[in-house]
Amino acid sequence: MSANIDIAGMSNSETQTGAQAQADAKEVLLSVDNVTLTFGGVKAISDISFNINKGEIRAIIGPNGAGKTSMLNVINGFYHPQKGRISYKGKTRKRMKPYHAASSGIARTFQNVALFSGMSTLDNIMSGRSLKMKRGLFWQILHVGPARAEEIEHRAHVEKIIDFLEIAHIRKQPVGKLPYGLQKRVELGRAMAMEPELLLLDEPMAGMNLEEKEDMSRFVLDLNSEFGTTIALIEHDMGVVMDLADRVVVLDYGQKIADGTPSEVQSNQRVIDAYLGVAS
Amino acid sequence: MEGLLTGLDTFLIAPFRDMASLPDFLLQVVWEGFVSGILYALIALGFVLIYKASAVFNFAQGIMVVFSALVLVSLFDLGVPAWLALIITIGVMGLLALTIERVVLRKLVNQHEAILLMATIGLTLVLKGAGQLVFGGEPKSMITEELGLSTGSTDWEVFGGFVIFQHIDIAAAVIAIIMVAALALFFSRTRIGRALRAVADDHQAALSVGISLNQIWAIVWFASGIVALVTGIMWGARSDVSFALEIIALKALAVLILGGFTSVPGAIVGGLIVGIGEKLFEVYWGPMFGGGVEAWFAYVLALIFLLFRPQGMFGERHIERV
Numbered sequence: 314m315s316a317n318i319d320i321a322g323m324s325n326s327e328t329q330t331g332a333q334a335q336a337d338a339k340e341v342l343l344s345v346d347n348v349t350l351t352f353g354g355v356k357a358i359s360d361i362s363f364n365i366n367k368g369e370i371r372a373i374i375g376p377n378g379a380g381k382t383s384m385l386n387v388i389n390g391f392y393h394p395q396k397g398r399i400s401y402k403g404k405t406r407k408r409m410k411p412y413h414a415a416s417s418g419i420a421r422t423f424q425n426v427a428l429f430s431g432m433s434t435l436d437n438i439m440s441g442r443s444l445k446m447k448r449g450l451f452w453q454i455l456h457v458g459p460a461r462a463e464e465i466e467h468r469a470h471v472e473k474i475i476d477f478l479e480i481a482h483i484r485k486q487p488v489g490k491l492p493y494g495l496q497k498r499v500e501l502g503r504a505m506a507m508e509p510e511l512l513l514l515d516e517p518m519a520g521m522n523l524e525e526k527e528d529m530s531r532f533v534l535d536l537n538s539e540f541g542t543t544i545a546l547i548e549h550d551m552g553v554v555m556d557l558a559d560r561v562v563v564l565d566y567g568q569k570i571a572d573g574t575p576s577e578v579q580s581n582q583r584v585i586d587a588y589l590g591v592a593s
Numbered sequence: 594m595e596g597l598l599t600g601l602d603t604f605l606i607a608p609f610r611d612m613a614s615l616p617d618f619l620l621q622v623v624w625e626g627f628v629s630g631i632l633y634a635l636i637a638l639g640f641v642l643i644y645k646a647s648a649v650f651n652f653a654q655g656i657m658v659v660f661s662a663l664v665l666v667s668l669f670d671l672g673v674p675a676w677l678a679l680i681i682t683i684g685v686m687g688l689l690a691l692t693i694e695r696v697v698l699r700k701l702v703n704q705h706e707a708i709l710l711m712a713t714i715g716l717t718l719v720l721k722g723a724g725q726l727v728f729g730g731e732p733k734s735m736i737t738e739e740l741g742l743s744t745g746s747t748d749w750e751v752f753g754g755f756v757i758f759q760h761i762d763i764a765a766a767v768i769a770i771i772m773v774a775a776l777a778l779f780f781s782r783t784r785i786g787r788a789l790r791a792v793a794d795d796h797q798a799a800l801s802v803g804i805s806l807n808q809i810w811a812i813v814w815f816a817s818g819i820v821a822l823v824t825g826i827m828w829g830a831r832s833d834v835s836f837a838l839e840i841i842a843l844k845a846l847a848v849l850i851l852g853g854f855t856s857v858p859g860a861i862v863g864g865l866i867v868g869i870g871e872k873l874f875e876v877y878w879g880p881m882f883g884g885g886v887e888a889w890f891a892y893v894l895a896l897i898f899l900l901f902r903p904q905g906m907f908g909e910r911h912i913e914r915v
Binding site for chain 2: 389391411412415416420421423427428429430431432436439440441443444446503504506507
């Protein structure tokens with residue numbers, strides 16, 4: 314069903330097919346170099362470097378408190394690291410504000426669903442388009458001419474997303490009332506509405522049952538292969554990670570302990586120790 | 594039995610007989626109530642603006658009304674022409690909004706609403722202290738005529754009597770209606786209107802879709818500063834400009850409970866109900882309570898609403914899953 318929707322002209326990055334995405338897989342979209350983040354005396358992240366290639370699904374895993382969410386917060390500008398640099402699309406920044414991250418094509422979802430709970434599904438996803446609306450306030454108030462056309466165009470785009478995520482039946486419902494699994498989907502929809510080049514997913518499957526996890530995995534894979542969106546995701550379910558990810562970076566106590574393909578990581582002794590504990 | 598019937602008659606029927614016997618007087622009472630209702634609505638609107646954008650009850654709204662009116666009057670007293678004083682005052686309110694955003698709100702992103710509320714209480718104290726320091730505690734009179742607002746009145750012959758319309762009241766009604774219409778369109782049609790709601794619901798999520806909290810907050814505080822200025826001019830013209838004006842902001846609280854904290858139309862309808870209701874009650878039922886009912890009518894009404902419809906008439910009902 315989702316494979317049939319019309320994706321032509323949705324954005325330039327989306328015209329890329331899965332095969333093309335593979336072909337230029339080596340192009341680095343984002344690289345994190347020697348990043349250190351401390352809160353007071355506590356080191357949340359110490360001297361971590363890794364990169365995310367264009368078009369891949371990159372997983373960040375690790376035990377609780379390993380610094381995974383902090384890493385996402387650094388990438389999207391919520392936290393500013395004390396040391397290190399982040400290069401995105403060839404540009405290097407020491408500090409990035411959430412606004413700049415959003416306007417340069419980084420979207421994200423949150424570990425604990427962060428939706429606008431009083432608003433409907435439709436309005437929540439529409440809010441993801443706020444950076445794309447260009448017409449002046451004056452025209453928007455009058456609701457005529459170009460502003461009207463613009464609103465309709467964005468609405469159409471949002472409807473495509475609603476179709477893709479199969480949430481048409483809850484279009485008008487306030488999201489606060491929806492079950493958790495659907496809320497997670499709406500949140501993904503809002504991030505998709507930004508037409509991101511890099512999508513950061515913080516535990517997209519947390520708290521879901523098997524069926525919901527399968528649905529969500531399918532959306533993530535389709536998003537990556539059809540729209541060419543690069544995805545970085547944090548996940549605890551190892552089965553999901555091994556199925557979805559092209560490459561995996563493993564963190565433990567704020568340090569990088571492994572980086573590679575799922576099978577490489579799986580057989581790495583340090584990773585096994587971190588997850589299972591070491592007999593002393 | 595006999596006593597009960599007379600009691601029922603005096604309480605439930607006699608007031609309406611009084612209304613019907615002097616329709617021109619009734620009309621006058623309703624008009625007076627309408628005008629104070631409009632002014633309550635204006636103050637409530639200032640609250641709604643900020644509440645919509647940060648889910649915070651801005652305690653400082655009342656003092657902002659006084660502050661803006663004092664700036665305006667004091668500038669005029671210094672010899673600045675009235676129109677220039679008005680423009681400068683608008684500038685001052687803009688500057689105040691930017692300062693509040695920069696010094697207070699920016700540090701409190703992602704904090705609990707109660708913390709933001711406390712911050713506005715602090716802001717009230719600062720503005721009050723600064724206001725008294727700069728302008729002194731003396732009441733001043735509003736420069737109504739100098740601003741081009743007529744202070745005369747027009748009589749309307751109707752039902753064999755007169756209804757008196759103060760021009761300033763008519764002006765207040767017209768200006769309030771224009772402001773309300775502009776704000777309603779702003780909220781429902783613009784991308785900033787939608788962003789406001791988003792900011793109120795979740796700071797982090799709003800940031801992640803590229804909404805600038807700083808910009809939004811500066812805009813709403815400026816808008817509510819302008820609303821405060823208009824309110825200050827209108828109330829000031831009816832009484833005088835003093836720190837006692839701050840108290841009327843408390844009535845707006847009752848208006849908000851009636852109308853719902855997040856609704857622009859709610860603020861208007863709530864304001865009118867409180868304004869007209871308390872005037873009618875004062876005039877026709879007041880004597881039974883020994884007068885002075887105007888002071889508490891709004892709060893009793895608000896209490897009743899809290900019991901039966903806590904989200905107000907137009908407020909959105911938030912359902913939280915536990």
